[in-house]
Amino acid sequence: MENLKENMEKSKSLYNILQENRSDDDLKIKDLLKKHYTEFTNSEDMVKLFSNHENYEVYKTDLFTYPIVCIFKTEILIEIYGDQFNIGYLNYFENEERTKILYPVIILSDEVLNTRNRTLINYVLAHELGHYRKNHVSSIYFNDNKRNILKEVEADLYACSLLGIEGAINGLRELAIYLIDKFPKSDVDEVLKRLTFISRKYNVSGALDGFELIEKEDKE
Structure with a gap:
């Protein structure tokens, strides 16, 4: 102690x-x-x-x-x-x-x-701040080097509160574009899933325009 x-x-x-x-x-x-x-x-x-x-x-x-x-x-x-x-x-x-x-x-x-992409930079900063504000300690967040998408979404929601819904959604879009361009082997699908969740939660249409469809939802 x-x-x-x-x-x-x-x-x-x-x-x-x-x-x-x-x-x-x-x-x-x-x-x-x-x-x-x-x-x-x-x-x-x-x-x-x-x-x-x-x-x-x-x-x-x-x-x-x-x-x-x-x-x-x-x-x-x-x-x-x-x-x-x-x-x-x-x-x-x-x-x-x-x-x-x-x-x-x-x-x-x-x-x-x-990149001088202010939308992307501010989103990444707000997202990382969200991990801190939501107390995502590594004993919970980093589990055998596996990412926890629920923690990622929680950080995204914090980014919405800091940047506004439009700012966070546009930031997620810019992040997906950046990853596709710079890190083609990265898990872009995860980012698109988070983008889908946020856009549906706040009833924002067109957030996924220009991106390929990700995994289909499980059948009801």
């Missing part, structure tokens, strides 16, 4: 420090991130990511101020995550019981940012 309390204090401290340093001094923020993401964790991936300031840039969004958003060089992300890397991640640390989100950070690739 003492270690958990200490870690939570460090997390709270990082939050407060970042709020106090929402300025143009990205070097100061990177120094803070390096300290917290390398000294306070045994995660080799996080140490590799944040030990070198040249790996990434700090990204400031108008959507939210916390968690911090970092845009990493795509080659760095592929080097560390391999084929598992896609577009964006919510990374965080957990207590031993795997129930507390500590030190959250949203990581995106520079490839996504370089």
Whole structure:
């Protein structure tokens, strides 16, 4: 319990420090991130990511101020995550019981940012924020490296509340287009299923226009 309390204090401290340093001094923020993401964790991936300031840039969004958003060089992300890397991640640390989100950070690739597609970028950010706000800890969300589509939908619903229904649906459409173009072997069907769910929930027509039909519904 003492270690958990200490870690939570460090997390709270990082939050407060970042709020106090929402300025143009990205070097100061990177120094803070390096300290917290390398000294306070045994995660080799996080140490590799944040030990070198040249790996990434700090990204400031108008959507939210916390968690911090970092845009990493795509080659760095592929080097560390391999084929598992896609577009964006919510990374965080957990207590031993795997129930507390500590030190959250949203990581995106520079490839996504370089699209200059504001609809796509804002959707991905809002979706990843949804994972954080809905407390999708990895003991629940990452189960033997299998994605949980219910958690993905929950994050999409949060994106709807942040971006508006039209903004989230358009973001999902742009995500599907981006994956088809850049990652043809990725699970685009999952994105289209989520798009179908959101559009039906909010009675939005035409959301799937231009896409091939996905799996047919089970017969009644």
